[in-house]
Amino acid sequence: MRSHARIGFILLLTPLVLWLGLLIVIPHIDMFLISIRERISFGVYETSLAQYEKALTEPLYLRTFWRTAVMSVLATAITLVIAFPVSYYIAKMAKGRLQQVLFMLCLIPFYVSELVRTFGWMILLRETGLVSTLLQWAGLADQPVEMLYTDATMMVGLVYTSMLFMVVPLVTTLESLDDSVIEAGYDLGGNGVSVLREIIIPHAMPGIVSGCIVVFMLSLGNYLTPTMLGGKDSLWFTEMIYNQFIVRSNWELGAAFGFMLLVLSSVIVWGMLRLTGRTLQETMG
């Protein structure tokens, strides 16, 4: 029987190890190795930190890196602020059938490809788009208004794209908050603001953290939205990775960029977990 269990264990362990080893761990090590080499001549490489040096000294690269980070944090914050009241409404104010329907309505847009969602925003906001025509019709503009290709538009798209991943964890944690706890808060003389600050937000913290982590990751790693909605000045870090790999075939620099993105996202995720004293298992699993 013991040897039986052992064979079963090995049989179950093999796919896991193959998957994580061949598709996650080794490829990332390989990517790191490529990023720390420099091409000397045809087929001759030398280990050096030249790629990172280039990435950290070239103003365009560095600027894009920080811009992407800051904009992603901003997108996460905006998503949280917009999603929180709605999630609270779904979890606590709406009851029964209405609650289910509202929750479903939140999910539906995200069964559709991100490409379609971005396309929708393009139809709405471009120069010949719906909003521009509407503004002219209302007399608020006397010529077509181009609303695409700005940071604000890109932000609208980013927030839209990741909304679901904030709403779902928030609704789940808020639903588990007992109404009587809120009532007790009011009975003890609290008002709307203090109940929100002392009871509701602390209770929702796990949902806030996991929502923020996922939204941040999705914004940071987004390619479509910045490419389609953002302007020339709103280059996203993922676009630079794509350019180095596919357009310029400079894999060394591209791998260095990829590694920088990975480190940035890990640091921020780790920081958020650390700040709230939670582990990855609790937040994701």
Place this chain on the structure above:
Amino acid sequence: MIPTIPQSRSFRLIYGSYVLLFFLYLALPLTVVAVFAFNDSQFPSLPWEGFTWNWFFGEDRPQIGVFHERGILRAVGTSAFVAACVAVLSVCVGTTNAFLFNRYDFRGKGLLYVLMLLPLVIPGIVLGISILVFSSTLANGIWDLAQMDIQALRPGLLLVILGQFSFITTIATLVITARLQKFDRTLEEAALNLGATRLTAVRTITIPFLMPAMIGAVVVAFLMSFENFNTTLMLVGSDAPLTIAMFDRLKEGSTPLLNAVSLLLMLGSSLLALVVILFQRR
């Protein structure tokens, strides 16, 4: 701020309209995409030129409908093939993972579990390039050793499937593990007492119990694969799946054809989602 606590009328009104606005915001882009699929014009924008089905069924230029556009149909086929492979593979591995984490205690289990979650927090593009880099290292190594060119390791469908599999498996594992944790082990023990072998017990008792989660995971994996863009973008070869094909067309300028494809996608994925929800409610 719950229904049992009285709130002023104006507060409720403002709160209600905020929620309404939010849902308008959610619905707006999709509605617009859907409506302009029926515009009898070369552009998915105003002015409205009248209603037409041509972007679905049209046979002649300039209004070739989805069902007569070879490029799009081929891309749909590619996407469906990739998605089916990814769904089957990831649910198989997800199931074995669920059993491993649920049934065995071993050294390094915690570490492996964290490692298993990692693909969710790695940006899709980085997953894509790391697999691209590694597969080409392998291909070059094999070429140096044996002068053999393994086409499968160059960008193409196999790499797309592996790339999507690498993170969708995590989701499948989480879905199936959640259900397995609810399983009552005594049922399996009863089967063993009645003379079943361990394998028979798992096959006839545990797997049927897991079925709803496994089917749910298949559908979710299929949808995620079908919609995936970032990882696919880095690994795609000459056969483009639908999202990549649509992206290429969108860059060149859009016609209502893309709206028609999008509308069909929306209908298809809502239908699949509905099936899952109904199935799980039963």
